[in-house]
Amino acid sequence: MNLLFRLLWVMLRARFGARHTPVTAPAFLKFRVWLTDQDMFMHMTNSRYLSFSDLGRIDLFSRSGLRNVLKANGWKTEIYGQTMTINRMLRAPKPFSLETQIHGWDDAFLVLGQRFLRNAKNHAGVVTLLAIKDKTGAAVSPQKVLDQIETGIQSPELSLPFADLIESTKRSRASDSK
Template identity: 35%
Template sequence: MNRVPRILWTVATARRRGPVAPGEVAVLPLRVLPNDIDFAWHMNNGVYFTMADLGRIDLAIRSGWGLAQVRRRVAPVVMQETMTFRSSLQPLQAYELHTVIAGWDRVSVFFEQRFVADGQVSAQTLVRMRFLQRGKGVDTDRLWPMLGMTPPPSHVPEWAKGWGDGTRLPSPREDAPAGPPPFWG
């Protein structure tokens, strides 16, 4: 996978795409590269999540709060993500990645991202992220002032409001031994 060159390209070209205000959609033009495809001859499902990372990096830089994250030493980490696929992206196909802050709750920020080819949504993801400072979570009531931004209105989908309840894992500070299946019980 060519993550590092793509990250560097995204960072180097972000300002050229123009500023994005909180609540606005950041559009990142991309193309399916040969090393993005799998044996079914379309973009691999894991690559979608990697490209989604690029979209959030692009949004952070273009909105200005990425620099504030670095200055305040606030690091975003993914808590949960889900992807729904509608149609495949083919080798060398151009597409756009649309990224927006969908909303937040007390501890996390939700990002909605869409992979758009020829004006049609190919896949969509919702990503729930927590921001950490010195290894500890920063609640959103402290996060927004730290990043120097007024948050956009929160439009977290109703189904995502209790998202973590059924899939929550123990805290990293707690024991979580691997046991026999079923794992979701």
């Protein structure tokens, strides 16, 4: 995490700002591209998109109550897969919004989608597959975790790209364990 001041801002905002965001509702953060976010081509460097997506996850997990559930049970999240698509470059000193949303889950993974928006146009997107692990490293079902926030919550139907990403990740991990 190389966005220390922004991390502190997100944590303070999550602590004292709007709370109890529904777990499947989108959460928004506003940022500005700083000169230090740019590469030699004068646009936001690729690695910054993933760093900002970390901030979006922290914000969503904190404000939805998911962070408290994970902490209370000694569970942690692990990134099992992540894809990034850049449609248009973000440049300094332009503002942008980061939208973070849980798109669904299956028995093994939580699927998060994030969009980098400027003037209501999608500039980039990140899709993250998260697994939840207990203290021993054993998998915890996302449904079990989310039921502690909202009993009986059901996963929205995963669109084909998300379902394909889950299946390809499972196949890849199965072949790696052989």
